Amino acid sequence: MAPESLPVEEMPPVTTAPAEEQPAQAAPPPAQPPIKKPFTVPWKPIAIGFVALIALMIAGSLLSRGGTSGGNGTTQTPQGATTYPTPTTVQRLSQIATDSAFLQFREEVASFSAIVTTFTLQDGSLVPPILDTETQIGQ
């Protein structure tokens, strides 16, 4: 069944008017210079930015402090073993500890101890010579 559409040859021709015949458009109004608004400092965004920056810094510092404190254990820094000093009883020096006689006594004791402990009785140079008494001359 053929539709009721017309064949292409039978379509009404589209007539276009020549360009010369179109009416001239109206000229745009002359551009007027923009009215300059007086410059005003945008205090509001600056203040918001500044407050945001401060807040960011505070938050960063709090976060970093929380990390180094090892509270959550995410960033643990190596720490040395805790040392506890050995409890020692404090001994007070006696009254003669600074006497010249006692200081001389200490020196003599140290010298005597060093000599006695390092002294060796076995002296290899004292070994007597082994002289031949068996050889009989001419026999």
Added chain:
Amino acid sequence: MEQSLEVRFLSAAPFLTYPIVCIIATTFCECYDEQVRYIPVFLVFILSLLFVQVPVAQASSEQAYRDYQFQYDVYRTRLNEYRIAYTQYKQFNSLAAQQDALERGKLFLAQRSQAAKTYFLFLNERLSENPGLGTGELPFYRAVITNQVAYLDQNLVLAPSAGSFEDARRVSDEFVKNNEQMQAAYRQIIAGIQLGYLNYFAKRFDDIGTAAQALVAQSKTFSTPQKQQSMDRWLLSLSNKRSLFQQKSNTIRSKISLLTGDVTEQDRLLLEIQTTIGGARQDLVELAANLKELETALLYE
């Protein structure tokens, strides 16, 4: 006693130094004139002072020991030479070989006495250096050395005069006859030297012990009764140790006089003496440790 080559060189060193210093001074010092002429002389004087000390220092027991070692080496060489010569004489049985063996034998006998003599001279130096020999012991040991050296000198003179193997054997028999006394003298002096050192240490301890008693007496005025008792105990321990040492020292002294007769028996007795000497030394070590304890007790309240 022969001087070693080293000593002779060092003695001549100042005279060798002078021309060397002069050459250096004229070479490097452009202004070698009247003013600097005396610089080398001054340097030589200073160097001479340094070198003068050297022979004096080497005249101690070290030099005597080197002499003894040298003579002992020569003795061993002479002994080997005699044995070779005598073997050749037995092999060829010629008059020349016999004469050579006799000459080598005489040299061996003389050198044997010489080696023994230099050993006694070395012991004499060691006695001189010993700080602990008393006035009674040192003359005794010196007399022993003098007698032995005189005997060896006599043997030393007789050896070259031997005209036959018979004569040489007689000289050798004289040496062997004295061997026991000589060995006893060696051992007595060696033990005496060791005992001398122990006595020296004991004397030093006595001086320190006297000072310790004075300090303890001084500290009693301000120390607690417990502290006083502690220090008294240390003093008592020191006294006991010193007594033990003295007993060992007396034992050693008495045993030294028994070092006579058979050489094997002398060796056995010397071993006992050495053991006792080791024990006495241990007493001294413990005395030193006790002194340290007493020092600590005195140091603190």
